[in-house]
């Protein structure tokens with residue numbers, strides 16, 4: 147891949163990722179992530195770009211969630227993780243074969259199990275890659291699918307053309323705050339990103355509720371999904387009728 151062919155190659159790589167089953171893809175400049183806490187601390191050093199990839203979960207899956215997560219959501223969130231991990235692995239090999247060192251970061255790993263930190267925040271990468279903004283539920287909200295996406299990151303030396311972040315569009319909407327069964331969402335907006343997760347959430351309340359939900363038969367992880375279900379973005383389904 148020649149540097150002077152930036153736009154063509156960026157489009158080609160993005161297309162390839164979509165063909166592999168992703169629904170959204172964007173590119174962040176690693177320089178814009180330098181203030182991000184990462185593990186190990188030199189994780190980003192060899193790389194120039196971070197590719198953010200999203201797979202959506204269908205609205206109907208979230209509609210099986212009432213005041214607690216459903217076993218159906220439990221099942222398919224794991225499948226979406228596998229799809230994302232597979233895409234990240236495959237595109238890393240594609241880029242490597244073109245001469246660019248590329249590192250897939252797992253969808254859902256906790257490197258700091260005590261404080262609940264992944265090796266890199268996929269949400270921060272997604273935001274800087276223009277996939278969406280950080281909503282009041284602390285999650286990435288995409289215009290197309292709301293928060294009904296899961297994310298993965300590929301770090302690469304390939305100088306792909308970076309995308310630009312998009313503005314927060316939550317406005318006065320408080321649906322996620324009002325529906326949260328733990329009353330964990332404070333309802334505070336951010337123009338760019340929260341300095342700390344406690345700015346958006348009563349984090350311990352969210353954690354306690356997730357631990358409670360883990361006791362439900364059929365729920366094997368720290369799952370909820372209620373704030374995701376109500377997000378109005380992407381709920382209008384073109385061509386799909388609810389009633390026949």
Ligand code: B12
Pocket residue numbers: 178179180181182183223252253254255256262263264265266267268269270271273274280283284285286287293294295296297298338339340341342343347352353356368369370371374
């Ligand atoms: C540990 C973890 C948890 C923990 C802690 C969550 C947390 N908020 O930290 C627990 C178990 C509580 C949890 C719960 C959930 N999680 Co979780 N979780 C993770 C995991 C593995 C690591 C997150 C992490 O490192 N957090 C550390 C904090 C500090 O970072 P943060 O949450 O990203 O928020 C900060 C940054 O984003 C930063 N930021 C944003 N933009 C920018 C830009 C720059 C330049 C900088 C410097 C910073 C910055 O601002 C925030 C405040 O500091 C990620 C996967 C991953 N590797 O990213 C999934 C992940 C965040 N979880 C996810 C989901 C969906 C959930 C749940 C809804 C559960 C579920 N599946 O039903 C709940 C929602 C809770 C909530 N409202 O936040 C998704 C989010 C998808 C999305 N659309 O945003 C992720 C990305 C998994 C995935 N691969 O898709 N999770």
